[in-house]
Amino acid sequence: MSQLAIDESSLLSVDRVRALLEWVREESLGAIYPFFVSMASTALSPGEAASVRVHDVTLPDGEFGEVLVRSGEGRRVPLTPEIVGVLRRWIDRAGLKAGDLLFSGEQGGPLPSCEYRRVWMLARQAVLSPAEVRAGVGEQVSSLRDSSLDAWLKAGVPVWGVAEWAGVSASWIALRYPHRFRLEDVEVDWDHLEEILSLPNTAKR
16 A cells, blocks of 8 residues: 555544534634634645635635635635635634735734644544544644545545645545545446447457
């Protein structure tokens, strides 16, 4: 197995992600909750999310929006109407302007990594079972990215689409999440396969 591969058992389930985000919403202040919500829904890395500015997001009321990720070659990632609502409320509450960082610290600079890592550690201890914490489930903040990408694959988003949104190659996705590409999990239409691979009539004689 590739060294890049992630153990399926270390990934956060959708329910676990929701529970962690709910704890963060209730127990934290400032930009940390919308910061984590954005990571969980867009699969941005912590560094990418921390660099997003208000003018990088398109937030139409009640519709799908998008976030422009400027790192690397640049890419656009969709935002669900629910996440659009979260970000619109955050921008209004924080009084942010177009050129401001979307997720800033108390002094207006980048959100300190030590701050959001501390909240993440407390959330894991509060929400996950002791066995899950010991096993390293969701150990890093970047686990939100991994769990988001895995959820997209599980939901049936084509691997090339997941790769484009994540800013990686399709081969990277296949190596990172091999459990989503097991042949035994694929339903093969054997009759159709036999038909399309059949020899020409002249070759059967």
